[in-house]
Amino acid sequence: MLRSNSEELIKKNIARFVDNEVIPQAQELDEKGEFPLELFREVAGMGVFGIRYPKNGGGAGGNNTLYCIICEELARGMMSLAAITAMQCLMGTNFLFHYGTDEMREKYFLPAMRGEKIACFCLTEPEAGSDLGAVTTLAKKSEDGYVINGMKTWVTNGPVANFYTVLCQTDPAKKLKGLNFFFIPRETPGLSVSKPFQTIGTRTTPLSDLAFQDVRIPKEYRLGAEGQGLSNLLSILAEIRAMTAALAIGLQRAAIADSIRYAHERTAFGRPISKYQLIQAKIADMATDLEASRLLTYNATRMIDNKIPCLKEASMAKYFATEAACKAADEATRIFGAYGYSMEYSVQRYYRDNRFLLYGGGTHEILQTNIARWAGL
Numbered sequence: 441m442l443r444s445n446s447e448e449l450i451k452k453n454i455a456r457f458v459d460n461e462v463i464p465q466a467q468e469l470d471e472k473g474e475f476p477l478e479l480f481r482e483v484a485g486m487g488v489f490g491i492r493y494p495k496n497g498g499g500a501g502g503n504n505t506l507y508c509i510i511c512e513e514l515a516r517g518m519m520s521l522a523a524i525t526a527m528q529c530l531m532g533t534n535f536l537f538h539y540g541t542d543e544m545r546e547k548y549f550l551p552a553m554r555g556e557k558i559a560c561f562c563l564t565e566p567e568a569g570s571d572l573g574a575v576t577t578l579a580k581k582s583e584d585g586y587v588i589n590g591m592k593t594w595v596t597n598g599p600v601a602n603f604y605t606v607l608c609q610t611d612p613a614k615k616l617k618g619l620n621f622f623f624i625p626r627e628t629p630g631l632s633v634s635k636p637f638q639t640i641g642t643r644t645t646p647l648s649d650l651a652f653q654d655v656r657i658p659k660e661y662r663l664g665a666e667g668q669g670l671s672n673l674l675s676i677l678a679e680i681r682a683m684t685a686a687l688a689i690g691l692q693r694a695a696i697a698d699s700i701r702y703a704h705e706r707t708a709f710g711r712p713i714s715k716y717q718l719i720q721a722k723i724a725d726m727a728t729d730l731e732a733s734r735l736l737t738y739n740a741t742r743m744i745d746n747k748i749p750c751l752k753e754a755s756m757a758k759y760f761a762t763e764a765a766c767k768a769a770d771e772a773t774r775i776f777g778a779y780g781y782s783m784e785y786s787v788q789r790y791y792r793d794n795r796f797l798l799y800g801g802g803t804h805e806i807l808q809t810n811i812a813r814w815a816g817l
């Protein structure tokens with residue numbers, strides 16, 4: 441994979457942090473299932489959260505490729521931390537950065553860049569997942585702003601967040617054209633946050649419901665021009681899909697590295713299992729899928745950096761890399777034999793954590809449907 445010197449340097453720095461600080465703690469943190477606040481602050485301290493924002497706006501002046509390189513590297517160590525980081529860099533802060541007032545940026549965006557505040561992105565509702573046209577959380581215009589009623593679910597970081605970017609319907613008759621994003625600080629009266637969900641994977645990334653009961657916000661808290669919610673979402677959809685693909689690459693790399701190490705160590709019938717061609721075939725397929733995932737993903741990120749529309753390329757990357765990550769984690773648990781079923785080794789965590797990648801940015805059924813349409817069906 442060709443990378444510039446600055447990309448290599450950032451990758452090496454993050455890799456060092458992952459090897460020294462993240463991997464040694466990942467198993468224990470996963471068992472505890474607590475939000476990894478210390479690691480989150482350390483990631484902030486490396487200037488990561490502002491990677492895709494310009495320096496003159498409080499960011500680090502990087503680009504989408506760098507963002508994805510960082511997400512990939514973190515996911516190699518701990519998918520939860522990578523997911524939290526991905527949310528903080530992109531979906532959780534993007535609309536606040538672009539459409540918030542100076543005061544909102546000062547009070548929330550800049551502290552989020554420093555890791556002092558945690559951000560969330562809320563689209564999904566109990567009755568509206570893939571189908572955003574079914575969103576019913578209502579933001580009704582009042583004299584001086586909006587009153588919000590409704591419910592969001594599956595909110596990544598919901599239980600620990602300080603502010604939320606929330607997709608609401610402002611005029612049900614307008615359907616998709618009535619969708620708008622709103623900024624809602626946690627302390628706003630009428631907003632309640634549920635207990636964290638119990639989930640099978642990414643156990644240190646907490647998820648919750650949010651309930652809005654007569655939540656009153658000023659009109660400045662609408663993020664973007666009226667009726668532009670969906671098109672603003674579409675403006676970052678390729679980035680979301682490419683980022684998810686990068687997370688999947690990190691997980692593939694972890695699964696392959698652990699499998700190779702174990703295949704050298706483990707002997708059966710008097711030889712290391714790495715000498716058996718059926719084990720070699722698994723590694724060969726995993727390595728080939730990894731290379732294909734990289735080519736698809738970083739092709740999409742370079743297109744994003746060059747402002748070339750690439751929703752198709754990013755969707756293919758997300759679809760392929762995530763399926764490859766699921767396959768790699770599955771094969772890794774097989775290479776480990778019975779120990780792949782034990783909680784002792786990390787491969788079980790990869791096997792559980794890969795599920796996280798299947799939903800955000802579009803389920804694979806939705807992606808396949810889109811890809812088939814772009815292919816001419």
Ligand SMILES: Cc1cc2nc3c(=O)[nH]c(=O)nc-3n(C[C@H](O)[C@H](O)[C@H](O)COP(=O)(O)OP(=O)(O)OC[C@H]3O[C@@H](n4cnc5c(N)ncnc54)[C@H](O)[C@@H]3O)c2cc1C
Nearest residue numbers: 561562563564569570571594595596796799800803805806
């Ligand atoms: C770990 C995790 C973290 C999440 N984080 C967030 C978050 O931070 N913010 C947020 O807003 N949401 C979040 N979500 C929710 C996620 O975005 C939704 O799960 C996703 O949009 C799918 O919605 P759904 O689960 O309601 O499934 P549904 O839309 O109900 O789909 C159910 C099944 O039907 C299939 N299906 C639906 N429509 C079609 C169709 N037209 N053609 C073919 N098949 C179809 C789907 O692919 C799926 O298999 C998270 C989910 C998880 C599991």
